[in-house]
Amino acid sequence: MSTLAFLGPEGTFAHAALLGLDAAAGATLQPMATVTSAIDAVRSGAADGALVPLENSVEGAVPATLDELAGGEPLVIAAEAYLPVSFDLLARDGTALADVRTVATHPHAEAQVRRWLQANLPGAQVAMVGSTAGGAQATAAGEFDAAISAPVAAGLFGLTALARDIADNPGAVTRFVLLTRPAAPPARTGNDRTTLVAYLRADHSGALLEILTEFASRAVNLTRIESRPTKGRIGQYCFSIDCEGHICDERVGDAIAALRRVCADVRYLGSYPRRDGVQGPVPGGRTDGDFTDSRAWLDRVRGTGAS
Numbered sequence: 232m233s234t235l236a237f238l239g240p241e242g243t244f245a246h247a248a249l250l251g252l253d254a255a256a257g258a259t260l261q262p263m264a265t266v267t268s269a270i271d272a273v274r275s276g277a278a279d280g281a282l283v284p285l286e287n288s289v290e291g292a293v294p295a296t297l298d299e300l301a302g303g304e305p306l307v308i309a310a311e312a313y314l315p316v317s318f319d320l321l322a323r324d325g326t327a328l329a330d331v332r333t334v335a336t337h338p339h340a341e342a343q344v345r346r347w348l349q350a351n352l353p354g355a356q357v358a359m360v361g362s363t364a365g366g367a368q369a370t371a372a373g374e375f376d377a378a379i380s381a382p383v384a385a386g387l388f389g390l391t392a393l394a395r396d397i398a399d400n401p402g403a404v405t406r407f408v409l410l411t412r413p414a415a416p417p418a419r420t421g422n423d424r425t426t427l428v429a430y431l432r433a434d435h436s437g438a439l440l441e442i443l444t445e446f447a448s449r450a451v452n453l454t455r456i457e458s459r460p461t462k463g464r465i466g467q468y469c470f471s472i473d474c475e476g477h478i479c480d481e482r483v484g485d486a487i488a489a490l491r492r493v494c495a496d497v498r499y500l501g502s503y504p505r506r507d508g509v510q511g512p513v514p515g516g517r518t519d520g521d522f523t524d525s526r527a528w529l530d531r532v533r534g535t536g537a538s
């Protein structure tokens with residue numbers, strides 16, 4: 232039986248996303264206080280996997296996750312999950328909206344309800360805590376007047392909703408990833424995604440264009456690219472990239488092998504079934520068959536001189 236860590240306690244969006252994964256069936260689910268401690272549990276061997284947020288449709292990337300993936304002991308993504316997120320303002324029974332002076336929540340949640348807070352609780356002090364459910368737990372313990380959490384946290388921590396569905400942008404979605412220690416990827420499904428980090432060569436003009444060209448020339452569609460500081464010196468960035476396809480797809484493997492030639496370093500972060508949208512058809516000249524044919528042709532030319 233496997234142990235899967237997640238950003239806890241119970242009642243976080245991470246917990247809900249984990250419960251929706253096949254891998255959670257029969258596993259021991261281990262709540263952790265922060266993204267970093269959930270990831271550390273995998274690195275130390277205390278857990279076999281960790282489910283952590285990677286990006287949100289309103290607030291963007293979760294830097295703690297991207298940075299842990301870019302540095303430290305290598306990890307890979309074994310699966311992804313998309314979860315619609317909505318927020319309630321939760322408080323202990325008997326608290327009125329006018330009584331709320333302190334509100335606890337996760338920074339990504341605060342960013343998604345900022346305008347609501349300004350309009351409805353302009354004087355309240357907002358405390359950033361490790362997770363939305365952690366804020367609800369602390370509110371139940373009397374540390375804060377209210378928490379901004381998933382609706383499910385009300386029942387779990389004995390709180391009441393003072394306001395429901397308070398997000399500034401309805402329909403927000405968070406993408407979570409299940410991280411494991413490096414392992415062979417799950418089999419190709421025909422609708423997969425591959426994640427990697429590319430470290431550019433220092434002070435080299437056109438380095439980003441070179442990376443993009445390797446993908447574009449093989450018709451590999453990127454679904455996310457963002458820069459993160461390497462934490463070495465100012466101005467030095469790496470690129471966190473998601474692309475369509477599986478490392479075992481010829482065009483994807485070929486593009487990543489080409490990156491290895493043009494980048495200072497490439498960190499492969501896994502190929503796994505894609506859970507949003509469907510990959511379009513692979514254009515002619517870029518299919519697995521096209522790659523195998525051209526390689527066989529080259530071998531023949533090299534061996535016999537006959538084309």
Ligand SMILES: O=C(O)C(=O)C[C@]1(C(=O)O)C=C[C@@H](O)C=C1
Pocket residue numbers: 238242243244245246284287293316337339340361362363364405
């Ligand atoms: O605090 C939680 O409930 C989480 O699962 C974390 C998290 C995040 O890091 O983005 C997940 C989804 C919401 O967008 C807000 C917070």
